[in-house]
Amino acid sequence: MIDIIRGMTQLFFEYGAMGSGKTIEILKVAHNYESQGKKVLLMTPAIDDRAGIGVISSRIGLKREAIAIHKTDNLFTEVSRVDGELAAVLIDEAQFLEPFQVDQLADVVDKLNIPVMTFGLRQDAFNHLFPGSKRLFEIADKLEEMKTICTFCGKKAITQLRVVDGKPQYQGSQVFIGGDETYIPVCRKHWKNPDLKKLKEFFPANKKVSKQ
Structure with a gap:
């Protein structure tokens, strides 16, 4: 789990195979911030509409509305438009981001001094990196893996x-x-x-x- 009590502003990528609890984690991080009276911006790519466009939903039924990200959106501009002080930007399903959008999130960190925490898959079902995940691996300040087990043998699922x-x-x-x-x-x-x-x-x- 990413430690949200820190004195630095960074771009984080927390990744794992499906079923590793990434969505539960992002909802928990949002709750932790908000329980301290801090404001967060939740975002998720519009392409993942399993629970509806702009909805972050976990397998255990927890869900929250979020800003839907479209492929042409400028994320630096979107974050800049938010009223009030943001404690963090939280993005689910980050593998679906465009590489240029990952660069815009880095600008949010570097120019606006706002932590950005992204959560998503490392690779696709054919074991190739998603473009968004690849860019995060290239430029994120901190990478952290969430683990789960193989459905067949109980070893670590990759x-x-x-x-x-x-x-x-x-x-x-x-x-x-x-x-x-x-x-x-x-x-x-x-x-x-x-x-x-x-x-x-x-x-x-x-x-x-x-x-x-």
Whole structure:
């Protein structure tokens, strides 16, 4: 967990496989700030509309409204327009940010002296970095991994397996929005060689409910 009690302003990226609790963490960080009477700005990319556009929603049912980020938005401008003093900018699903938007968040830190904490996936279901995550790895001041376990063996999960119609997917669109009905956290071994029998048990009626 990112320690929010600090005397420095930085760009943070907290990342992990699906199911590692990233969304719960961002909601907890927001609550911690607000319980101290401090103002935060919550943002999330509009492309992830599973709970509605501009909604941060966790798997356990906690949710909050947030500012929806579109691909052409200037995040430095958006933050600059906020009335009142901001204690932090908190961004969920940061892997979907454009690289230039990550640079704008760095400007928020460097020019406006506001901490920016981003939360998201490191890589896609084919083990390639998302452009937004790649840029965060390149320029973030602090990186922190949130851990979860492989669905099959209980070892550390490093990625997520995409499953459609009960079958693992190893090609397709990088962005394929979905939740527990489409993705499971896995280690490298079981990403390459998942237990197909167990997959059918996990996804007895898996349908193409996700969208590209």
